[in-house]
Amino acid sequence: MSLFKRYLEEVQGSAPKKDAPVLTEARKSQEFWEIETSLHNYLLEELKKYPGQDKEKEKRKIVELADAFFEQEGTRLTFEEKQEIIDYVTNELLAYGPITSLLQNPLISEVMVNHFDEVYYEQEGKISKSHIHFVDNQHVMRVIERIVSPIGRRIDESSPMVDARLPDGSRVNAIIPPLALKGPSLTIRKFSETPFTIKDLIGFGTLDQTMAEFLEICVKSRLNVFISGGTGSGKTSTLNVLSSFIPNKERIVTIEDAAELKLNQEHIVGLESRPPNIEGKGEITIRDLVRNALRMRPDRIVVGEVRGAEALDMLQAMNTGHDGGLSTGHANSPRDILSRIETMVLMAGYELPVKAIREQIANAIDLIVHQARMKDGTRKITHITEVLNLEGDTIVLQDLFVFKEQGYTEDGKIIGNFVSTGIRPRFTEQLEMNGYSLPATWFYGGW
């Protein structure tokens, strides 16, 4: 019996279904899948003989073994078809299966697997459905396991969701049944190896030169800045850019759920929270880390995202001399982030009067930078807003710079410009004390 037939028999039942994923002409054929399956299983067995090799060696070994396999089988495949099978199997064995090509494409920033035959991706801000499919739910599960197991996380019915990172720093979230109704689901946010700089953001049209210089001065003068925005609006990327303005001599403690920030300063301690273990024990929250950070003699605390009770500790820290804090929060407008923070403070479980909380917020936060993902996929800082004081029950806000939208071009690109509202911030004095003056031209206003 030929190798090919033997392996095919051995894998009976695990062979891909007839309506296997369609990607290319070759992959439309049942034969492609039969050979792919038997080669796959053959390699799984053979590679056991060569444990502990690095990836490059393993890749070469796969090609070598596959050549031998094809020779022995005498398949009718063309050179290109064989190559395609080898690539496919290599991705299955060493990378992330069918979505490997999306992950390797530098133009793609996000990959979303809703279901084994429904894969979406974001390219240049636009979300599209891809023609890539997994074979079935188990196939998605295998890829999820490949991602989470090297970093010591596990995913199964008892812990059906997990946050993880790929070796290149991409952020991964996986969630499986019973929580995910359609089957295992995977979301991967890629990060460019080199983080965005302020020049990149200006180049993308996220803000203009004046706003950039203004924000730089604000960060250097140790204002407490909150970046708000919707999901995927670019908050973390902007936080990274603003944090890069922190002078090199300052000691920075960063606190995140999954470390995404990439800072270049020298004096930096990065902290990451920890989910509970299988017995539900050992959880370390962002709040625990914020409290711990205060004992680490930080010049700056940068919190990746505020979601819960840590808001209270942060406000208290900002109000007790730990200024220059930077963080982000999920919200639809600068005003919205204030009410969200208020709710988060209440999550700490103290029965604080609302007015007292608002006073804390107004005293602690100096500036809100609100960012949004526009209809054309671009990200814009739509507001730079100063937080003033409490008047009655209301925190007074004043916009300093805004994005004035004027419509869309025929091909769907947004038209508009960044303008000053003509208002000089009240914290001008604080900036001046730090040796910065704000040119009058910045505030001529086009509002």
Ligand SMILES: Nc1ncnc2c1ncn2[C@@H]1O[C@H](COP(=O)(O)OP(=O)(O)OP(=O)(O)O)[C@@H](O)[C@H]1O
């Ligand atoms: N200014 C920008 N212009 C264009 N694309 C951007 C910009 N900032 C970020 N992106 C891209 O948008 C995606 C989301 O970015 P980021 O993670 O910073 O957003 P976020 O608001 O923190 O998202 P989340 O709410 O999921 O935490 C990334 O793929 C990133 O490359």
Ligand SMILES: [Mg+2]
């Ligand atoms: Mg983020």
